[in-house]
Amino acid sequence: MGQFDVAVVGAGPAGIGVAAMLKDLGIKRMVVLEREKVGATFDKWPKEMQLLTPSFTTNFYGHLDLNAVISRTSPAYMLQKEHPTGNEYARYLRDVSEYFDLPVVEHTNVEKVLYSEGSFKVHITEGKPIESRFLIWAGGEFQYPNTDSIPGAELCLHNSRVKSWEHVKGDEIYIIGGYESGIDAAIHLSRLGKKVRVLDRDGRWSKKTTDPSENLSPFTLERLKQEMIYNRIELVGKSMVREIRLEQDKYLIYVRGKSLPYQSATPPILATGFKSSLVVIKELFDWKKNKAYCLLSEQDESTKTPGLFLVGPQVCHDDLIFCFIYKYRQRFGVVANAIGKRLGMDTTLLEPYRNEGLYLDDLSCCGEECVC
Ligand SMILES: Cc1cc2nc3c(=O)[nH]c(=O)nc-3n(C[C@H](O)[C@H](O)[C@H](O)COP(=O)(O)OP(=O)(O)OC[C@H]3O[C@@H](n4cnc5c(N)ncnc54)[C@H](O)[C@@H]3O)c2cc1C
Numbered sequence: 001m002g003q004f005d006v007a008v009v010g011a012g013p014a015g016i017g018v019a020a021m022l023k024d025l026g027i028k029r030m031v032v033l034e035r036e037k038v039g040a041t042f043d044k045w046p047k048e049m050q051l052l053t054p055s056f057t058t059n060f061y062g063h064l065d066l067n068a069v070i071s072r073t074s075p076a077y078m079l080q081k082e083h084p085t086g087n088e089y090a091r092y093l094r095d096v097s098e099y100f101d102l103p104v105v106e107h108t109n110v111e112k113v114l115y116s117e118g119s120f121k122v123h124i125t126e127g128k129p130i131e132s133r134f135l136i137w138a139g140g141e142f143q144y145p146n147t148d149s150i151p152g153a154e155l156c157l158h159n160s161r162v163k164s165w166e167h168v169k170g171d172e173i174y175i176i177g178g179y180e181s182g183i184d185a186a187i188h189l190s191r192l193g194k195k196v197r198v199l200d201r202d203g204r205w206s207k208k209t210t211d212p213s214e215n216l217s218p219f220t221l222e223r224l225k226q227e228m229i230y231n232r233i234e235l236v237g238k239s240m241v242r243e244i245r246l247e248q249d250k251y252l253i254y255v256r257g258k259s260l261p262y263q264s265a266t267p268p269i270l271a272t273g274f275k276s277s278l279v280v281i282k283e284l285f286d287w288k289k290n291k292a293y294c295l296l297s298e299q300d301e302s303t304k305t306p307g308l309f310l311v312g313p314q315v316c317h318d319d320l321i322f323c324f325i326y327k328y329r330q331r332f333g334v335v336a337n338a339i340g341k342r343l344g345m346d347t348t349l350l351e352p353y354r355n356e357g358l359y360l361d362d363l364s365c366c367g368e369e370c371v372c
Contacts, residue, residue, distance in 0.1 A: 005029040005343060007122055007132035009110050010277070011038040011102075013325050014312035015138030016093050017069030018332045020100045021358065025340050025349055031130065032102055033122065035109035039093035041142040045086025047164045048188045051075075052180060052217040053324055054082045064356045066326045070096060071356050083219060110139075113281045115305050134339050136309045139277025146275045150176070152244030155251060156270035159185050165192060170266035172197075174253055176241050179204045180220060182271030187223050190232040197262070199255065203237025210370045213321040244268060276314050284308055288316075298361070299338035300331050309335045320366050326357065333359020 006027055008015045011034035019032050034040065055067045055076035065074035067089070075084055075092045084092070097104055112123040113135060122130040145158045159181045162168065165188035173189050175182045178200030186196045205224065207215040216224070227233060240256040251268055252261040278285065278294060284305040285294035293316040295303040300315055302308040315322040315331055322328035333353045340347040353359035 010138035039090030042086035141274035177271035330360035
């Protein structure tokens with residue numbers, strides 16, 4: 001494939017969105033490397049799972065659809081759905097990629113990235129390495145599940161490995177983790193008539209803040225409320241699971257401060273989150289003390305490796321976590337501007353993106369509390 005100005009790794013919403021903007025800016029020598037196909041992560045979602053953030057054709061009045069990744073597009077308009085499923089949203093991403101004629105190379109897995117003297121050497125599983133002056137990492141999180149957070153976690157079924165909740169056997173199911181994925185699983189399993197017990201170390205379902213990264217979405221709370229009336233879901237807060245064991249065909253779930261373990265006939269569902277694709281290139285970043293997020297400059301560039309940018313849900317500045325599409329898409333303009341300037345391009349073309357929520361470089365406006 002040769003040499004490029006920009007290589008983007010990952011063709012999910014983050015990679016497709018930023019590539020569409022760079023193309024609009026006029027960057028020609030660009031490639032998007034995707035290990036499967038465009039929108040692959042969304043095709044892997046359990047078939048019942050839907051986007052939590054609502055889509056609406058607000059574009060007509062100057063507000064970009066919350067789940068759109070680039071201007072003049074709207075999943076609500078295209079799919080005629082407020083909460084698309086994973087398969088539906090993947091279709092939207094593929095349409096965007098085709099419409100903008102993005103240079104996506106599918107079935108190309110990035111194994112390793114080396115940096116030397118202002119250039120990246122991107123090693124792929126099959127074929128010669130690719131060279132690029134700038135690298136944008138958009139590999140996401142979902143395909144890198146956290147399956148070793150608790151001793152015995154390997155005995156569980158991680159929620160990202162479930163194709164449909166209909167495939168889960170048993171009538172009484174334990175779920176470890178009570179945030180969006182865990183509660184979504186509980187709702188779908190209860191709808192199938194199963195009894196579900198959700199164990200969570202805090203009890204995220206009762207948290208109420210105005211930051212949607214901190215508490216359950218209204219879509220989830222509403223569905224949970226509707227399902228709770230059937231008394232099939234039990235939410236157990238302050239339950240820090242410390243170990244899972246398999247003894248005589250029973251899964252024993254040990255919780256801190258509780259002498260006897262919970263017993264389950266089927267593998268517990270593990271909904272404790274993801275590790276992030278950054279494991280592939282972790283040495284190219286400096287890390288925050290807690291190791292959960294990497295350190296980024298004001299341009300979302302690695303503080304350790306110049307020319308390496310991050311887009312997507314792992315972007316974090318102070319206490320602002322850009323974990324939803326409508327949040328992290330606001331940083332596409334920042335990254336495009338930084339790269340365009342260094343390539344000597346006229347980046348004033350990016351200015352209109354500010355009005356569409358695709359170019360936010362002043363984060364002081366974030367964190368506003370709701371008054372009611
Ligand atoms: C249960 C759940 C529900 C969610 N609901 C919402 C929601 O309603 N609204 C919302 O805004 N966000 C939601 N999110 C957040 C969601 O993760 C992100 O919005 C979105 O998927 C992240 O996009 P991305 O492009 O960064 O990652 P992905 O969609 O995962 O895309 C990454 C792409 O990179 C590819 N890739 C990965 N590693 C490599 C590699 N080494 N080489 C080549 N290619 C690679 C993958 O195949 C994939 O196509 C949800 C997340 C979860 C887990």
